Amino acid sequence: MIPVIGYKGAKVAVLGLGRSGLATAKALRAGGAEPLLWDDSAEARAAAEAEGLSLTDLTRNAAFEGVAALITSPGIPHLYPHAHPVIARALELGVPVDNDIGLFFQSWARPEWDNFETPPRAVAVTGSNGKSTTTALIHHILQAAGKPSQMAGNIGKGVLSIDPPEDGEVVVLELSSYQTELARALTPDVAVFTNLSPDHLDRHNGPGGYFAAKRRLFAEGGPDRAVIGVDEIEGRFLAGQMAQGPSDDRVIRISSGQKLEGFGWSVFARKGFLAEWRKGKQVASIDLRSIKGLPGAHNHQNACAAYAATRALGLAPKLIEEALHSFAGLPHRSQLVGEKAGVRFINDSKATNVDSAAKALQAFPKIRWIAGGMGKEGGIAALAPHLGSVVKAYLIGHSAPDFALQLGQTPYEICETMERATARAAEDAQVGEVVLLAPAAASFDQYPNFEKRGEDFTARVAALLA
Incomplete structure (x- = not known):
């Protein structure tokens, strides 16, 4: 732990009690400050209390009396599209607003x-x-x-x-x-x-x-x-x-x-x-x-x-x-998860938008492409210049029908699920080809996050190659 210096004996408000917020609270306390903790989520507040941290309702009018600074978690808006009410109140009162990076x-x-x-x-x-x-x-x-x-x-x-x-x-x-x-x-x-x-x-x-x-x-x-x-x-x-x-x-x-x-x-x-x-x-x-x-x-x-x-x-x-x-790559980012009979299986579940999917499509010459999920504005129309390497697309999730309409002459199959898409792509793949998961879409229609989506693909590949 890096104890925070500069706030010994002072009250410091902490908004957001996820990973960074809890770490911030403990580092402030280690540096001699008195952290005043709040999160809009009752579940997050309960988790903080379970770790022996006390809470202060920062939404109350008098909450900032004697507070030296407000430390906010990165996911909480402080300016656009509009400031969180607690941050807006701190700014009105002239209380400095910082984050854990600044404290570090x-x-x-x-x-x-x-x-x-x-x-x-x-x-x-x-x-x-x-x-x-x-x-x-x-x-x-x-x-x-x-x-x-x-x-x-x-x-x-x-x-x-x-x-x-x-x-x-x-x-x-x-x-x-x-x-x-x-x-x-x-x-x-x-x-x-x-x-x-x-x-x-x-x-x-x-x-x-x-x-x-x-x-x-x-x-x-x-x-x-x-x-x-x-x-x-x-x-x-x-x-x-x-x-x-x-x-x-x-x-x-x-x-x-x-x-x-x-x-x-x-x-x-x-x-x-x-x-x-x-x-x-x-x-x-x-x-x-x-x-x-x-x-x-x-x-x-x-x-x-x-x-x-x-x-x-x-x-x-x-x-x-x-x-x-000797670098093996990161999970869900152009990650090699299997290889058999001259076919490689690549997990790029982190490719949640067309820009990152385009980079993945340019990385390999012959691709069996698994794509789809909760598509973003514009779908995959911008990927048209990069489809030359795609032998066939296997579409999953909510946006599969919409993606199919934007593939032009590229062969495709609507598979709906990861299980079917992985099985069909593996069945069709020839020597020298890559089965690539690069969804060009968010995961929230079928998975809680891109990590779970990538883990599902990895598990399906492992089962097929066993």
Whole structure:
């Protein structure tokens, strides 16, 4: 646990008692503060009381008397589309509003660091797609290289639940726009921006607000090194803002598909090969094509980001290359879950929108595609340019009939259930083909979340291959 500093003897309100909220309450108490806890859910309140935490109804008019700050969980709106009433009341009274990320950066440096040979460092990863894989890959590379490392944030533990870092340790954080937008302190040593595509637009009042939330990690965080994906205009804009000029190697530009040779430091992947360039010269190259845990151009971008971040931390290219080969991938993200008779089965249940599904469809040449669920606005019409690799689609869930109408000349079968879709795709698949679950839809019509959907697919595959 990271005890929160700066609030000893003070009352601090905590809104939202999920994983991050409970961890925040305990870290505040460990730092000598008096946490005042509330959640709109009676179930969450009961869970907090079961852990020995006391509650305070923050919806009462007098609830903020003597309160030094309000700490809110990331999922609770504080501005758009409208502020939660408790947060709105805090803002009216001038009570500072923060989140656990802000408390972490405010509190994680400790006096004992003065005796460390190498002070601990923090790497923070944000972006629209690839955050989790990039974060896990950085953590994996560090561990494979024998470097102490912890992983937290949107993946792994809550940030305040980690152990106090030891000498030379690196803490790798995955941060969403919800977290970067509100944190009052943001001071990573290395910050990573993977890419940007439309997401959470209601929460940020449009794409400009969404990008602004991501940008705060860099503009206000002031990292020593900034690793920035420049395949979209927003990334190029951000790199231009952070760098003094193209030769400024404090900014490491990354790309999947573009050559980036005219900069002080760049890492890019083209035709399956990662290349590192510094000051006009290529200094390293890695063949990514045989790395099973990182298939497709989108994962090659993740590899570039992780490579650049760990190079910024001082790791040698050979060490990084060895670690890339031992990375198994994350569950539900281009995860290889089975292989038999020349047919691979890939679980990409996390592909809940057309953008992430498009990346999955571009990763393999011949695909038996399992798609469907609770479709989003526009369905899968935007995937038309990426259907050339699809041998046949097997459609499930609520949106199966709608998706069928948007497939054009692509053969399809409406299967309704995961059990039938997996069985039919496996029965039809030929040597060299991939059975790919990339739903391009939410899971809520048949499953509580994308993880349960992916677990069902994995279980069906295991049964078929047994």
